[in-house]
Amino acid sequence: MNGDDLGRFGFETRAIHAGQPPDPATGAVVAPITLSTTFAQTAVGRHSGWEYGRSGNPTRDALETCLASLEGARHGLSFASGLAAEDAVLRLLAHGTGVVLGADAYGGTFRLLDRVHRAEGHALWPVDLTDAARLDRDWPEGAGMVWVETPTNPRLDVIDIEALAELAHRHRALVVVDNTFATPYLQQPLALGADIVVHSVTKYLGGHSDVVGGFVAVDDDDLAGRLRFTQNAVGAVPSPFDCFLVLRGVKTLAVRMERACANAAVVAEALRAHPAVERVLWPGFGDHPGFDVAKRQMRAAGAMVSFTVRGGEAAALEVAAGTEVFTLAESLGAVESLIEHPGRMTHASVAGSALEVDPALVRLSVGIESGEDLVADIAAALDRLGATGS
Ligand code: PLP
Secondary structure, X not given: OOOOOHHHOOHHHHHHHOOOOOOOOOOOOOOOOOOOOEOOEEEOOEEOOOOEOOOOOHHHHHHHHHHHHHOOOOEEEEEOOHHHHHHHHHOOOOOOOEEEEEOOOOHHHHHHHHHHHOOOOOOEXXXXXXXXXXXXXXXXXXXXXXXXXXXXOOOOOOOOHHXXXXXXXXXXXXXXXXXXXOHHHHOOHHHHOOOEEEEEOOOOOOOOOOOOOEEEEEOOHHHHHHHHHHHHHHOOOOOHHHHHHHHXXXXXXXXXXXXXXXXXXXXXXXXXXXXXXXXXXXXXXXXOOOHHHHHHHOOOOOOEEEEEEOOHHHHHHHHHXXXXXXXXOOOOOOOOOEEEOOOOOOOHHHXXXXXXXXXXXXXXXXXXXXXXXXXXXXXXXXXXXXXXOO
């Protein structure tokens, strides 16, 4: 199953086969890991399609074809990390233009914009993207790109991609959606009008906390050509082995997401019923401000759940360090459940900025373990909080 006629197959089929036909040389059903950094030429400039490993590699091609197909995109490009993918996208900015960034976003994305691209002359405007009408009214002159996470990290706000794309395009700006939290299984931003999709492949696409990677999906040929130039010229590419790991992870994306989302629903319900919890942020609740939009643009509400605890930062730190099945660690989106304190961990770099995170907030990445064990584990950590009087 190659690039041309993938559209007629379902998501799960493409996740397993797209870009990975049985190897014509051996019949191997798993895409071979091609480690060779260089490829023989029969005459100068005459080659099999690959010349040099930074510019292109068969295992990377398989991954790019597969992920592009899952995002419903014509082009896909792999990078060495999510931030390397983001950096390549930000290099598309014209001189003197800047970026509107959602006021809740991954701390590393803010740092890249604030400390790297702003120093290169690109302005940065943090804006609450849940209020599209206000952005329309107060559109910052010179904004060339709107950078959207939805659901956002870590507050899990939901942004209406279709409405935002319509308004950004009227202002001649590109819309970039970081689809890391939702994955293409739950949400396909290009079909909703976005121009560019970025991923931290490190998360759900890899799915097993054993590979760092990034990905960009686009439909537009010109954008794809410019991104392809940066990918080769800057060279932040993933290794063939990393590409293989992601290809393997993606085969189970649909079943992992189904299970993780179901677990997240029971965990969110249990948190909501616990007296030590102040507020649960999860777009699957009917009273979440983004519920209707999430229902329209996502297949399910996702497996990330954030909550604030009574007792402020001290209590939040205690809960984050008090679980057994949920591992206290950065990152998200893998088979194992993780717990973290965004203010001190993933979002430490936004302290003092417009993106600063509530210190009472705890973030969960709900994995695919037994849902009962997860509920019991988080409830026990919250119960202990009560017992110690925090
Ligand atoms: N986007 C989101 C939403 C993230 O959570 C992260 C990392 O946590 C990134 C991008 C950056 O990806 P990476 O760590 O692979 O560079």
